[in-house]
Amino acid sequence: MANLFKPSANSAAKVSLLSLAGLPVVLFFTGSQISRSSANTGVENPLSQPIPFSHQHxxxxxxxxxxxxHTGVERTGYAGLPQTETCMSCxxxxxxxxxLLEPVRKSYETGEPIKWALVNKVPEFVYFNHSIHVNRGVSCNNCHGPIQKMHxxxxxxxxxMSWCLQCHSKPEEYLYSDEKNPDLTPRQQVFNFYLKLQTDPNGQQMGPQEQQLALGNEQRTTVKDLVARGNELLKQRGVKKAQLQDCAVCHH
Amino acid sequence: MNRTAVTKVQRALVAGSALLLLAGCHQDMWNQPKAKAQSKSDLIFADGSNTRGTIPGTVAFGEAKLDREFYTGLDKDNHLIKEFPVAVDEALLKRGQERFRIFCTPCHGEQGNGKGFIASRGFTQARPVGNYHTDRLRNMPVGHFFDVITNGYGTMYPYRARITPMDRWAIVAYIRVLQEAHYSDIGTIPASERTRLEGMKADPGQDSPPELPIGAPPDRMLNSPGGAVREVPLGRRAGPGQVVPSAPVPAGRGTVQPVQGGIER
Structure with a gap:
């Protein structure tokens, strides 16, 4: 009886066995990439809104x-969307x-809220609080991206969660102080940044961390001196680093 | 029942229960049946909103506004109060300055002269935006400013929902500072401050945006069906000594202008 398999079948068998062993790795990698892709997370995907409101403008x-x-952003957990009255003020x-503004006028006449599409959402077992972050000097752009460039x-x-934990594990790499305006509280520094962008859109005259924010990145640095300064700021601003990764900080 | 058959049944059960585990994958911890601020409610209230306005004639728990002067700017006879109901100190003025710059400068301008960067873009009401430096407003009791912030005035919308009463008083105090500063003599300023001020350049971008040309059609007609065409240089808020021209206003009769972001006007 002739051989059923040619000698090359040996290689094919080995390759297929190896592929089978590699399959979980490939599946895991593909899965994790899909989970992180903007198709799943919605990152950089502008949503259709009832009114094409432009933050850039x-x-x-x-x-x-x-x-x-966003009147509540400094003192409440929820930054708050403006009521129709705010739009109508101008x-x-x-x-x-x-x-384009017909939905605004209609909402004001009828009292029915404008139904915006929700852009940022954390799972409801996460209790994110805007005010604590703003009051410790975490810029809006750090978590929301380059808002000043969003139409x-x-x-x-x-x-x-892994993204949150980058800062919650090493907050000293994120905290900065606007050294040219030492009188500003961390909270004021957050909003003064946008005033400075008016004349310095790319942050060329700003500190390295604010420059990153201007470009749309996070306010993170690994420069040794700046991290040392971040450690000082942790103490000054009363950030208890040891507690930042406790489950109950976000899941209470 | 033979041994092999039992094993098969057991296997089927194990496989079945494993499938049941999948049924455990659901989203109800991600989307919990609770009302969050400004979220939609299909179940509870007919208008689809979770938030309830105050019912007339009721007082929310812990929100009794017993101090009439503090909360309304009026005394018991409904006269505007002339004295601040709060202690005016530097901290209050600084807070007032900050709040003023957030809420008031768009229309009233940094100096309070009614030439804010939004008002200058086409507010065309019969009465111009309030200028704090007129005799009428300089002689107004403080209660007036509080009342206007709270309830609005003319075309100005009420700000009571956006600014807390304490912050409103802080703003009123800062308005008094602006009024005082506008007419104060340079000689009354300490010499050191004077040198600093004289070193500063005028800020045309902030408070003196380009005037609309005479006869320009109102902004509300811009780019709307049947609206007039106009090209007005619009200056955006800029730093000292600098006017940054923004993109020219798209002109045309109801032209469709694509907006970055893929949504068409």
């Missing part, structure tokens, strides 16, 4: 303070016939 080109609309005077708002970071 309002916050950067015009220079309206973040807090004019748009009762400007662009009053614009068809239609998109999610800037994936908001995965």
């Amino acid at each position: 309002h916050a950067y080109e015009l220079g309206i303070d973040c807090r004019y609309c 748009h009762s005077q400007i662009w009053t016939n614009s068809p 239609i708002t998109y999610k800037g970071r994936n908001l995965h």
Whole structure:
């Protein structure tokens, strides 16, 4: 009887065995990449909104303070979307016939809220608090991406737990102080950054960490001196690093 | 029942229970049946909103506003109060300055002269935006400013939902500072401060944006069907001695302008 398999079948068998062993690794890698892809996380994916509101226009080109609309961001957990009254404070005077703003006018007339598409969401077993982050000097851009460059708002970071933990494990790499404006509290520094962007859009005259924020990156640094300064700031601002990774800090 | 058959049944059970584990994958910890701020509610209230406004005639727990002067700027006879109901110190003024810059400068300008960067972009009401440096407003009791912030005035919308009462008083105190500073004599400023001030350049970008040309159609007609065409140089908020021109306003009769981000106007 002739041989059923040619000698090359040996190689084929070995390769297929090896592939089988490698399959879990490939599957794991593919899965993790899919999970991190913007198709899953929605990062940098502008959502359709009832009104094509532009942060770039309002916050950067015009220079309206973040807090004019997000009034709760300094003192509550939830930054808050503006009520229709806030939109109408200007748009009762400007662009009053614009068809784009019809949903705003309708909402104001009927009292029915504008239904925005939710851009940033953490799972509901996570209790994220805006005010504590802003009051310790974590910039809006650190977690939301380059808001001043967004026409239609998109999610800037994936908001995965591993992403949160980067800062919660090494906060000293993130905290910075605006050395040119030492009188500012960390909270004021967060918002003053946007005022500075008006004349310095790429942050060329800012400190290295603010420059990163201007470019849309996180305020992270690994430069030794800056990390040492970050460690000082941890003490000054009362950040208890040892507790930052406790489960109950975010899952209470 | 023979031994092999039992094993098969057991295997089937184990495999079945493993499938049941998959049924445990659900999202109800991610999306919990609770009302979060400004989230949608399909179950509880007919209007789909979780947030309830205050029912007229009721007082929310812990929010009794017993101090009439503090919360309304009016005394018991409904007259505007002339004295601050809070202690005015440097901290309050600094807070007032910060809040003023957030909420008031868009229309009233950094100096309070009514030439804010938003108002200058096409507010066309019959009465101009309030200028704090008129005799009328300089002689107004403090209660007036508090009342206007709280309830609005003319075309100005109420800000009571956005600014806390304490912050409103801080803003009123800062308005008094602006009024005082506007008419103060340079001689009353300490010499050291004077040198510093004289070294500073005027800031045309902030408070003197380009004036609209005479006869320019109102901004509300811009780019709207049947609206007039106009090209007005618009200056955006800029630092000392600098006006940064923004992109020219798209002109045309209801033209469709693509917006970055893939959504069409």
